[in-house]
Amino acid sequence: MKYDVVVVGAGPVGAIAARYSAKHGANTLIIEEHPHIGSPVQCTGIISTKALDECDLKPGSSFVYRNIRGANIYSPGCHCIKVDGGKTKAYVIDRKIFDRTLVAKALDEGADLILRTKAAALKNNKNGTVLTVRQNGTLQEIQTTVVIGADGIQSGIARMSGLGRVEKILSCIQVEGQYEIANADFVEIFLGNRVAPGFFAWVVPVTGSIARIGLCVNSSTRSAHQYLQKLLKEHSIVSARYHGSSTSMVVGGMPVGALKHTCTDAVLIAGDAAGQIKPTSGGGIYTGAVCARIAGEVASIGDASKKGLELYDTMWRKRIGKELTIGMYIHNTLGSFSDQRLDEFINIFDDQKIMDTVKQYGDMDHPSLLLRKIAPHLNKKQLFTFAGSIIRDFINSK
Numbered sequence: 001m002k003y004d005v006v007v008v009g010a011g012p013v014g015a016i017a018a019r020y021s022a023k024h025g026a027n028t029l030i031i032e033e034h035p036h037i038g039s040p041v042q043c044t045g046i047i048s049t050k051a052l053d054e055c056d057l058k059p060g061s062s063f064v065y066r067n068i069r070g071a072n073i074y075s076p077g078c079h080c081i082k083v084d085g086g087k088t089k090a091y092v093i094d095r096k097i098f099d100r101t102l103v104a105k106a107l108d109e110g111a112d113l114i115l116r117t118k119a120a121a122l123k124n125n126k127n128g129t130v131l132t133v134r135q136n137g138t139l140q141e142i143q144t145t146v147v148i149g150a151d152g153i154q155s156g157i158a159r160m161s162g163l164g165r166v167e168k169i170l171s172c173i174q175v176e177g178q179y180e181i182a183n184a185d186f187v188e189i190f191l192g193n194r195v196a197p198g199f200f201a202w203v204v205p206v207t208g209s210i211a212r213i214g215l216c217v218n219s220s221t222r223s224a225h226q227y228l229q230k231l232l233k234e235h236s237i238v239s240a241r242y243h244g245s246s247t248s249m250v251v252g253g254m255p256v257g258a259l260k261h262t263c264t265d266a267v268l269i270a271g272d273a274a275g276q277i278k279p280t281s282g283g284g285i286y287t288g289a290v291c292a293r294i295a296g297e298v299a300s301i302g303d304a305s306k307k308g309l310e311l312y313d314t315m316w317r318k319r320i321g322k323e324l325t326i327g328m329y330i331h332n333t334l335g336s337f338s339d340q341r342l343d344e345f346i347n348i349f350d351d352q353k354i355m356d357t358v359k360q361y362g363d364m365d366h367p368s369l370l371l372r373k374i375a376p377h378l379n380k381k382q383l384f385t386f387a388g389s390i391i392r393d394f395i396n397s398k
């Protein structure tokens with residue numbers, strides 16, 4: 001087999017990369033190790049309106065369950081602030097159908113797809129690159145010019161090409177079950193070291209009385225499973241609303257902090273494989289979609305040299321690099337706060353001027369803009385508590 005571009009992984013990032021590679025004239029193949037697209041699902045399925053646009057999909061699509069316009073955020077002391085976007089800011093989606101829709105778009109552009117085919121090895125030869133794949137127990141070779149590694153958190157392509165692994169991986173768990181949904185167009189977020197150290201817990205309404213309830217924690221802490229059990233059984237708000245049985249469980253990892261290098265000779269890495277995920281929310285679809293499109297377009301040019309492919313690295317960092325870096329400082333800062341500090345942080349938002357700013361500038365894909373707009377409204381103590389910690393983290397990282 002011979003292709004200009006081979007995309008490893010048919011998740012949203014692989015599908016979008018393949019769509020743009022094929023659209024720009026490259027003979028493109030997607031390989032996927034599983035027998036089905038979009039399964040198993042490891043996602044809460046919240047995507048912003050901007051993410052849907054970036055994927056070139058419509059709000060009325062069949063995979064959209066619900067529109068979301070805001071969040072009720074609970075501090076460790078259970079003080080709630082309501083962040084109301086005033087209009088639809090995000091959607092709750094069915095990831096399986098979403099992923100399949102994206103793959104169908106890639107196929108419409110002329111890409112080929114092979115399922116149950118796992119990338120196993122990568123080597124160079126005089127004609128370019130050879131990807132060895134395992135298909136139904138037998139090894140096959142695919143000759144290609146460029147390989148796009150969109151193979152998720154465990155990326156074999158990043159490892160085989162020497163681009164390494166994402167440094168920090170959060171442990172995540174989520175169940176779907178019956179829950180008394182207080183407000184169907186708001187998600188619930190729970191902060192606190194007793195709830196989800198290093199990150200947060202969430203409840204996302206899906207359909208009727210079904211919600212997705214989950215959390216992520218620093219991998220170094222006790223197991224995410226134990227924290228979820230505590231959340232479901234002991235948390236004053238969640239335990240009172242959760243009906244005690246779930247219909248599905250998802251366990252996974254969230255890679256935060258992008259790879260230092262996302263390309264080398266004949267290889268580009270995109271999406272979770274490259275750690276292109278928002279460290280503030282754990283959302284990877286918007287950021288992955290931005291990078292996937294660039295990866296597909298750059299790969300289609302046909303210059304497989306490292307220098308040629310560096311255009312991808314430069315372009316994606318220009319679009320979202322700063323946001324991911326600032327997001328990482330915010331992630332580290334909030335992750336290091338005691339419960340008392342988190343309570344103080346949430347109290348900052350108990351102010352009409354600040355909430356008006358949140359309503360105007362709040363953007364789940366670009367939290368740095370909000371940070372800049374809020375800063376002038378903070379008093380010295382608040383600035384010291386929050387902004388001071390971010391600056392310290394920034395200096396320590398240098």
Ligand SMILES: Cc1cc2nc3c(=O)[nH]c(=O)nc-3n(C[C@H](O)[C@H](O)[C@H](O)COP(=O)(O)OP(=O)(O)OC[C@H]3O[C@@H](n4cnc5c(N)ncnc54)[C@H](O)[C@@H]3O)c2cc1C
Pocket residue numbers: 008009010011012013014031032033034038042043044045046047117118119120150151152153155156172173174214250251252253254270271272273277282283284285286288
């Ligand atoms: C619990 C949880 C909740 C989340 N919730 C959200 C959310 O609400 N919103 C959001 O935006 N993001 C969310 N994310 C993150 C989001 O799921 C990922 O960022 C997104 O799926 C990344 O897409 P991807 O295509 O890079 O990787 P994946 O979706 O992981 O796709 C990678 C694909 O590559 C295939 N593959 C892997 N290795 C090989 C191989 N060797 N050969 C062939 N195929 C291979 C895999 O089978 C898979 O299909 C969540 C993550 C977790 C863990």
